[in-house]
Amino acid sequence: MRTALSIAGTDPSGGAGIQADLKTMTMNGVFAMSAITALVAQNTTGVREIVEMTPDFLGQQIDVVFEDIPPDAVKIGMVASCGLIEKIAERLRFYQARNVVVDPVMVATSGYRLISEEAVDTMKTCLLPLAVVVTPNIPEAEILAGMDIHRQEDIEAAAKRISEAYGCAVLLKGGHNINDANDYLYAGGVGTWFYGTHINNPNTHGTGCTLSSAIAANLAKGFDLPTSIRRSKKYLSGALGAMLDLGKGRGPMQHNFNLTGEYAKEAE
Ligand SMILES: Nc1ncnc2c1ncn2[C@@H]1O[C@H](COP(=O)(O)OP(=O)(O)OP(=O)(O)O)[C@@H](O)[C@H]1O
Numbered sequence: 633m634r635t636a637l638s639i640a641g642t643d644p645s646g647g648a649g650i651q652a653d654l655k656t657m658t659m660n661g662v663f664a665m666s667a668i669t670a671l672v673a674q675n676t677t678g679v680r681e682i683v684e685m686t687p688d689f690l691g692q693q694i695d696v697v698f699e700d701i702p703p704d705a706v707k708i709g710m711v712a713s714c715g716l717i718e719k720i721a722e723r724l725r726f727y728q729a730r731n732v733v734v735d736p737v738m739v740a741t742s743g744y745r746l747i748s749e750e751a752v753d754t755m756k757t758c759l760l761p762l763a764v765v766v767t768p769n770i771p772e773a774e775i776l777a778g779m780d781i782h783r784q785e786d787i788e789a790a791a792k793r794i795s796e797a798y799g800c801a802v803l804l805k806g807g808h809n810i811n812d813a814n815d816y817l818y819a820g821g822v823g824t825w826f827y828g829t830h831i832n833n834p835n836t837h838g839t840g841c842t843l844s845s846a847i848a849a850n851l852a853k854g855f856d857l858p859t860s861i862r863r864s865k866k867y868l869s870g871a872l873g874a875m876l877d878l879g880k881g882r883g884p885m886q887h888n889f890n891l892t893g894e895y896a897k898e899a900e
C-alpha cells in the first residue's frame with residue numbers, strides 16, 4: 633500500500649487540519665500518517681488558542697516516520713513559525729522526500745491568523761522550493777506573489793509569478809472570492825484551468841486541507857499532477873455534495889460518502 637504523511641496542525645472538531653488530512657488520505661486509498669506542528673483549540677465557529685510544538689519534537693516526529701515507513705508523498709499544512717518551517721525543510725531535504733505538496737495556510741476561514749508575519753518569508757524561501765505543487769487560495773496567493781488579485785487575468789499572472797520565483801508548480805484556488813470552483817495550475821511554464829461545479833453548501837470548513845491531502849494521496853499512488861488535481865476536485869465535490877450539516881458555524885464535510893467507480897482506478 634502507498635503511504636502519505638501530513639505535517640500540519642490539529643482540529644479537535646474534525647473538519648480541518650490533521651483530522652481532515654487523515655480522513656482524506658484514507659478515503660483516497662493510501663496509508664495515512666501524521667506529524668503535528670501545533671495543537672489548535674478550534675471548531676466550526678473559529679480558533680480559540682494555539683499551542684505550538686517545539687521544532688525539536690516536530691523533527692523527531694518526522695524522523696520516526698521516515699526511518700520506519702518512508703512516505704510516498706508529504707502534505708504540509710499549517711506551520712506557524714520560522715523554527716518549525718526550518719526544521720521541516722531540513723528534515724525533508726535530508727530524507728529527499730518525494731511528492732511534497734505545500735498548502736500555504738495563513739488565515740483560517742474564520743479570519744484567525746495561523747502563521748506569524750516573519751514565517752511567511754521563511755515559508756517562501758525554505759518550503760516552496762521543496763514543493764512539487766503549492767496550493768494557495770486567493771488571499772494567500774496575493775501575499776506570495778506580492779500583488780492584488782481581482783480578475784481571472786490576475787489569477788493567471790500571480791500563479792506564474794509564484795511558480796517562477798520559487799521553482800514549483802502552483803495551483804491557485806479560485807473558490808474563495810469568486811462564486812465558482814475553478815482553479816488554475818501553472819506548471820513548467822504552462823497554465824491550465826481546472827473547472828469545477830460550484831456546490832451550494834455553506835459547510836466548507838477544511839476544503840483547502842482536503843484538496844491538498846487528496847492531491848498528495850493521488851501523487852503517492854502514482855498519478856501525475858494534472859490527474860491528481862482532477863481526481864482531488866472530484867473527491868472534494870463528493871465530500872461537499874454529501875451535504876453534511878454539523879456545528880454552529882461553517883461545518884465540516886462528509887468523507888465517508890460513496891466513491892464511484894472512477895476512484896477504484898489505480899495509476900498505470
Ligand atoms: N462551494 C464549492 N463547490 C465546489 N468546490 C469548491 C467550493 N468551495 C471551494 N471549492 C473548491 O475547494 C478547493 C479548496 O478551495 P478553497 O478556496 O475553498 O480553499 P481554502 O480557502 O484554502 O480552504 P480553507 O477554507 O480550508 O482555508 C478548490 O478546489 C475549490 O475550487
Ligand SMILES: Cc1ncc(CO)c(N)n1
Nearest residue numbers: 641642648649710737740
Ligand atoms: C490546523 C488547521 N489547518 C488549516 C486550517 C485552514 O482551514 C485550519 N482551520 N486549521
